[in-house]
Amino acid sequence: MTAPLSRSVEDYLKTIYRLSERGGAAATSEIAQRMDLAPASVTGMVKKLAESGHLEHVPYHGVRLTGPGRLAALAVVRRHRILETYLIVKLGYDWASVHEEAERLEHAVSDELVERMAEALGSPRYDPHGAPIPTRDGEIEQSDYPSLAQMEVGARVELRQVDDDDPERLRFLKSLGLVPAALLVVTDRQPFGGPIRVKVGGEEGEECVIGMALAACILVERR
Amino acid sequence: MTAPLSRSVEDYLKTIYRLSERGGAAATSEIAQRMDLAPASVTGMVKKLAESGHLEHVPYHGVRLTGPGRLAALAVVRRHRILETYLIVKLGYDWASVHEEAERLEHAVSDELVERMAEALGSPRYDPHGAPIPTRDGEIEQSDYPSLAQMEVGARVELRQVDDDDPERLRFLKSLGLVPAALLVVTDRQPFGGPIRVKVGGEEGEECVIGMALAACILVERR
DNA sequence: GTTCACATTTAGCCTACCCTAACTTTCGAT
DNA sequence: ATCGAAAGTTAGGGTAGGCTAAATGTGAAC
Ligand SMILES: [Mn+2]
Ligand SMILES: [Mn+2]
Ligand SMILES: [Mn+2]
Ligand SMILES: [Mn+2]
Numbered sequence: 001m002t003a004p005l006s007r008s009v010e011d012y013l014k015t016i017y018r019l020s021e022r023g024g025a026a027a028t029s030e031i032a033q034r035m036d037l038a039p040a041s042v043t044g045m046v047k048k049l050a051e052s053g054h055l056e057h058v059p060y061h062g063v064r065l066t067g068p069g070r071l072a073a074l075a076v077v078r079r080h081r082i083l084e085t086y087l088i089v090k091l092g093y094d095w096a097s098v099h100e101e102a103e104r105l106e107h108a109v110s111d112e113l114v115e116r117m118a119e120a121l122g123s124p125r126y127d128p129h130g131a132p133i134p135t136r137d138g139e140i141e142q143s144d145y146p147s148l149a150q151m152e153v154g155a156r157v158e159l160r161q162v163d164d165d166d167p168e169r170l171r172f173l174k175s176l177g178l179v180p181a182a183l184l185v186v187t188d189r190q191p192f193g194g195p196i197r198v199k200v201g202g203e204e205g206e207e208c209v210i211g212m213a214l215a216a217c218i219l220v221e222r223r
Numbered sequence: 224m225t226a227p228l229s230r231s232v233e234d235y236l237k238t239i240y241r242l243s244e245r246g247g248a249a250a251t252s253e254i255a256q257r258m259d260l261a262p263a264s265v266t267g268m269v270k271k272l273a274e275s276g277h278l279e280h281v282p283y284h285g286v287r288l289t290g291p292g293r294l295a296a297l298a299v300v301r302r303h304r305i306l307e308t309y310l311i312v313k314l315g316y317d318w319a320s321v322h323e324e325a326e327r328l329e330h331a332v333s334d335e336l337v338e339r340m341a342e343a344l345g346s347p348r349y350d351p352h353g354a355p356i357p358t359r360d361g362e363i364e365q366s367d368y369p370s371l372a373q374m375e376v377g378a379r380v381e382l383r384q385v386d387d388d389d390p391e392r393l394r395f396l397k398s399l400g401l402v403p404a405a406l407l408v409v410t411d412r413q414p415f416g417g418p419i420r421v422k423v424g425g426e427e428g429e430e431c432v433i434g435m436a437l438a439a440c441i442l443v444e445r446r
Numbered sequence: 447g448t449t450c451a452c453a454t455t456t457a458g459c460c461t462a463c464c465c466t467a468a469c470t471t472t473c474g475a476t
Numbered sequence: 477a478t479c480g481a482a483a484g485t486t487a488g489g490g491t492a493g494g495c496t497a498a499a500t501g502t503g504a505a506c
Pocket of ligand 1: 011102103104106107
């Protein structure tokens, strides 16, 4: 009866969900930038999605997901994160390049397949980049970890999550040992947006220098 | 550089490949029927595929795949059959319903993923329905097995392959034990397209009655 | 050799999504 | 209170891939 959502619609909903995680409405231009589309294209799709009840659109003031829209978005997020986990754990996929594969597959796998993968993995709660995996009925852990960029000198933290959308960045992070569960100590930080210096692996770890833009992509928990 | 082929194009090429396996050109109406499209739609796509060099079109006389077209088709067939095998062997998928899942996934998986699946399976040469899996470079075993419908009373045969495109039919076949490698003995056959009676599992096996349409979907090798 | 049923193609239309260019609204700075 | 830059929307257009209805080609039957 209800036709399946198109790849395009699913990616819009997922993008809007991620933008509205940090509160408030999602702006047309933000959506356009993240999806690499012209703002005019976003306006067009947003009208359709408002029409279909997936979101509310206040012209000139952005969009918010409705209940059904949020559920649809979380279903896509679940598929994406389980796929990433499965590809890495069961098929030896590379931590850095798995995102792209999941970005396509998330629109092609059935719920049955996703649930079989989740089962084969023992129902994981986090994906390989530390992102929480929504449950089948659309619940998701609301972690609100600060980023490494906010930590002061002397802070001892555990790495919780990294942004997964740039393979190059992921490759670099992995080369430094900056993966979930790593223990970090901030040993120095330069003012005016200068780089942060951290020891990776606790007090005895290797030291490395991280620019602010990169540090902002790394979520940590105080220890 | 070369944009990936669309789902639609890949399904056209695969359908035309399957139709041209039994020699000669594929007719517009045959393609339309198999893909559940209007003949006019097929004519339109066929012109584009001829333009792009995937096939040769003699108006009013059907189409033939070119070398590149055949290779593209075999790549899709390889993806489909490896996916089916992987889903059944590694994820406990049902023999009957796996075709539908593979029909979508075959357009979304990367070559890297397919090769990792093939490796995890030990490079299988046949899919779960007995169909040969093309190699990475587009070679495929040319089996030319007769169908059960052509066997005379008394024939002892081994089941080699079954058509996989109807889940209901597959479910029925499995319930009778009619799966690849099963040993069959034809014990009776009625004239004028009447049903065939076979023992499944050799001389001592269960006997069952199979209509002609069904028997034509079952390929066997004499024993 | 004609005829005609059937296969095929053409013509015209539609939906989904994307684009650029032009126009409109908003809101912070003055 | 006004202005103008930035954000957002509207207008118009393109491609991909479907559809129906009408026109046309093919080939077997006569
Ligand atoms: Mn995606
Ligand atoms: Mn991830
Ligand atoms: Mn397909
Ligand atoms: Mn198969």
